[in-house]
Amino acid sequence: MRIKWFLIFTFNGLAFAQFLPEDTVLVDIQKINPRIKVEIRYATTNNFTGRKLYNVEKCFLRKFVAMKLDSVQRDLEKFGLGLKVWDCYRPLSVQKILWSIVPDERYVANPAKGSRHNRGCAVDLTLVDSLGNELPMPTGYDDFTEKAHRDYYNLPDTLIKNRTILENVMKKYGFIPLPTEWWHFDCEGWEKFSILDIPLEEIK
Incomplete structure (x- = not known):
């Protein structure tokens, strides 16, 4: 879809095409690194809405x-670990559906303001081992309880350790952790x- 490459605008009745900086382009993560596992939950019914919200995974x-x-990913591979992503860019129309079900800004961004996901600048993910198996974490994905918060410590040491490994490596490369969701990071x-x-x- 050409919209990701240039912006059409008009001036004095004439149309112009302005090429966008490369960083504004939306890209498929597996074309950048195919070793990053992809399990897009909103492309299935295995999510808190119970509905399939995306047509492609x-x-x-x-x-x-x-x-x-x-x-x-490359850093984690040095230790026999890797990433699995659950959600990346999310259209605003889908954000509105999520908000209609959970209108709580601790867990779902108000579509009136927009989510970092809607900007293609946020990712929901977890750690996997060298075989692609998920490491144990404090909760499952989209768990809207205090156990998912980063400051919740009434957990086995292994879960705290895994959560900390993920948080530290993401912060190392410029990602900002969301306090209420251990899996969510903004760039x-x-x-x-x-x-x-x-x-x-x-999106092509």
């Missing part, structure tokens, strides 16, 4: 975000990018 991110995530610089509502199947 792909992780799209702004290119600069994808490159940082590639660095995270530094997200505020420079606009909210999008392009369906995933239209």
